[in-house]
Amino acid sequence: MIRGEHLGKSFGDVVAVRPLDIHIPAHAVTAIMGGSGSGKTTLLRLLSGLEKPTCGHVWFGEEDITAMSEQRLFKLREQMGMVFQYSALLNSLNVYDNVAFPLHEHTSLAEPVIRRVVSMKLEQVGLRGFEALMPSELSGGMAKRVAFARAMVMDPAVVFFDEPTSGLDPISAGVITRLIHDTASKVQMTAVVVTHDVQAGLSIADHVILMWQGEIIARGTPEDIRNSTDARVQQFVQGRPDGPIPFSRSTTPYIDDLLQAEMRA
Amino acid sequence: MSAAIPVQHGIWRWLGALGRRSLQAVQSVGDAAVLTLQALGHLLRKPWQGRHFVLQLHALGVGSLVIILITGAFTGMVLALQGYYTLAKFGSESLLGAGVALSIIRELGPVLGAFMVIGRAGSSITAEIGIMRVTEQLDALRMMAVNPRARIILPRIIATMLALPLLVAVFDVIGIGAGYVVGVELLGVNPGAYIAEMTAKITMHDINGGWVKAIVFGFMIGSICTWMGYRAEPSTEGVARATTRAVVVASVSVLIVDYILTSFFL
Numbered sequence: 251m252i253r254g255e256h257l258g259k260s261f262g263d264v265v266a267v268r269p270l271d272i273h274i275p276a277h278a279v280t281a282i283m284g285g286s287g288s289g290k291t292t293l294l295r296l297l298s299g300l301e302k303p304t305c306g307h308v309w310f311g312e313e314d315i316t317a318m319s320e321q322r323l324f325k326l327r328e329q330m331g332m333v334f335q336y337s338a339l340l341n342s343l344n345v346y347d348n349v350a351f352p353l354h355e356h357t358s359l360a361e362p363v364i365r366r367v368v369s370m371k372l373e374q375v376g377l378r379g380f381e382a383l384m385p386s387e388l389s390g391g392m393a394k395r396v397a398f399a400r401a402m403v404m405d406p407a408v409v410f411f412d413e414p415t416s417g418l419d420p421i422s423a424g425v426i427t428r429l430i431h432d433t434a435s436k437v438q439m440t441a442v443v444v445t446h447d448v449q450a451g452l453s454i455a456d457h458v459i460l461m462w463q464g465e466i467i468a469r470g471t472p473e474d475i476r477n478s479t480d481a482r483v484q485q486f487v488q489g490r491p492d493g494p495i496p497f498s499r500s501t502t503p504y505i506d507d508l509l510q511a512e513m514r515a
Numbered sequence: 516m517s518a519a520i521p522v523q524h525g526i527w528r529w530l531g532a533l534g535r536r537s538l539q540a541v542q543s544v545g546d547a548a549v550l551t552l553q554a555l556g557h558l559l560r561k562p563w564q565g566r567h568f569v570l571q572l573h574a575l576g577v578g579s580l581v582i583i584l585i586t587g588a589f590t591g592m593v594l595a596l597q598g599y600y601t602l603a604k605f606g607s608e609s610l611l612g613a614g615v616a617l618s619i620i621r622e623l624g625p626v627l628g629a630f631m632v633i634g635r636a637g638s639s640i641t642a643e644i645g646i647m648r649v650t651e652q653l654d655a656l657r658m659m660a661v662n663p664r665a666r667i668i669l670p671r672i673i674a675t676m677l678a679l680p681l682l683v684a685v686f687d688v689i690g691i692g693a694g695y696v697v698g699v700e701l702l703g704v705n706p707g708a709y710i711a712e713m714t715a716k717i718t719m720h721d722i723n724g725g726w727v728k729a730i731v732f733g734f735m736i737g738s739i740c741t742w743m744g745y746r747a748e749p750s751t752e753g754v755a756r757a758t759t760r761a762v763v764v765a766s767v768s769v770l771i772v773d774y775i776l777t778s779f780f781l
């Protein structure tokens with residue numbers, strides 16, 4: 251469905267995604283997992299065409315979205331949805347208008363029909379009756395759920411989820427995770443889910459991609475990942491504080507910094 | 516001798532910085548022009564953004580009306596006072612009406628109106644678009660297959676371009692009216708002479724000049740303020756800086772272009 255070929259992205263000196271090949275199979279859930287700053291969001295933005303890659307190509311079906319016209323890309327996006335890490339609801343519109351936005355833009359459905367669809371999608375995320383609230387009046391978790399409803403309202407063929415459950419209580423997170431799984435299996439949606447929640451990721455995904463420092467360090471079925479002998483994979487899956495993946499992103503040991511500061515003083 | 520090297524070094528560095536800044540400035544102007552042209556390109560393409568033009572026009576026009584009324588009134592009043600003081604020295608107070616009206620129509624209406632719209636509406640356009648960028652709302656629009664250039668940038672450029680001439684017209688009328696009140700009622704200029712001189716001295720050329728200026732300034736304000744927001748650094752300070760810069764750049768550009776238009780065309 252979506253393929254990245256030698257896909258890489260740098261911001262100045264920072265290499266967010268090292269050139270990599272990636273394949274997102276159709277009608278399946280692909281989970282992208284990895285530590286903070288490992289390049290998951292950047293990879294998602296590259297795959298959706300929001301970000302231009304520094305090198306490489308993204309193929310959407312048979313088409314290269316890195317080379318296509320803006321108009322064509324916007325046409326393709328009518329079949330895409332995205333849940334942003336920080337929700338990105340339109341501030342000037344209330345919950346109802348946010349969720350109805352894609353329908354108003356791209357369909358000629360009558361308002362009563364749109365109202366029904368919106369209330370159904372809001373019911374799925376447990377927020378029916380909150381239509382009149384403005385985004386500024388929502389909690390972070392509620393905004394996330396509205397963003398989820400908005401991404402799903404057109405029944406898109408491909409949906410990108412950037413941490414759809416972060417900031418949610420365990421029950422809501424469970425509901426959302428199940429929704430992604432059910433929708434993917436029932437209506438053949440292609441889902442790309444970036445998540446920190448290892449157990450949820452492994453339980454709903456058909457394919458798992460594990461990233462570290464802009465590279466893919468493991469990929470395969472959840473079984474493959476669970477049974478991997480790679481020490482980095484095991485450390486991540488089990489959430490162990492110690493192991494080959496350092497927690498600190500600093501490049502110099504803290505003790506050196508302290509000693510140097512002491513010497514200068 | 517040894518002192519010459521650091522001095523030279525300093526000059527080189529200064530020249531280098533100057534060159535870099537100039538290049539950046541040229542690049543920015545080019546970038547803003549490209550964004551504006553791309554946005555204008557959507558004028559010819561579906562879907563039409565008619566409803567959004569009207570919404571923006573309403574927000575801009577109604578939002579700036581009160582401040583335009585106040586500045587228009589006080590500008591007319593102070594012009595009448597100052598004009599009377601000057602003209603009385605030559606014994607030609609009867610020209611007061613023409614003086615006030617000409618200054619307002621040709622110059623002060625468009626320029627002060629533009630300044631007020633920059634401060635009242637332009638800055639908020641920059642801040643709004645900048646915040647939409649920081650909070651990824653522009654990206655969200657793109658993912659929902661809505662082009663922000665068509666939906667966000669274009670209606671705001673067109674709306675400022677249409678709103679400014681209308682606001683300037685209001686400014687002119689109020690200013691001339693207030694000038695009449697001060698000149699005739701307060702300072703005792705003959706009302707017949709005031710009106711007669713005014714209608715005799717003002718030509719259609721003057722009025723059209725005012726229109727042209729207002730439309731050009733409106734277009735510039737729209738392009739500059741939307742571009743500044745669209746290209747704001749995606750951070751809180753970035754948006755704050757972009758807003759300040761939009762106000763400064765737009766105001767200075769209005770003055771420069773005002774001089775060029777006045778000297779060459781009008």
Ligand SMILES: Nc1ncnc2c1ncn2[C@@H]1O[C@H](COP(=O)(O)OP(=O)(O)OP(=O)(O)O)[C@@H](O)[C@H]1O
Pocket residue numbers: 261264265266284285286287288289290291292293335
């Ligand atoms: N717009 C940008 N400008 C500069 N650097 C960026 C930008 N976006 C991302 N980066 C850098 O790229 C790297 C990867 O960032 P990214 O947001 O993709 O990480 P992530 O895996 O999504 O992290 P998290 O789990 O914390 O959301 C980070 O080092 C970050 O500093």
Ligand SMILES: [Mg+2]
Pocket residue numbers: 290291292335412
């Ligand atoms: Mg992220």
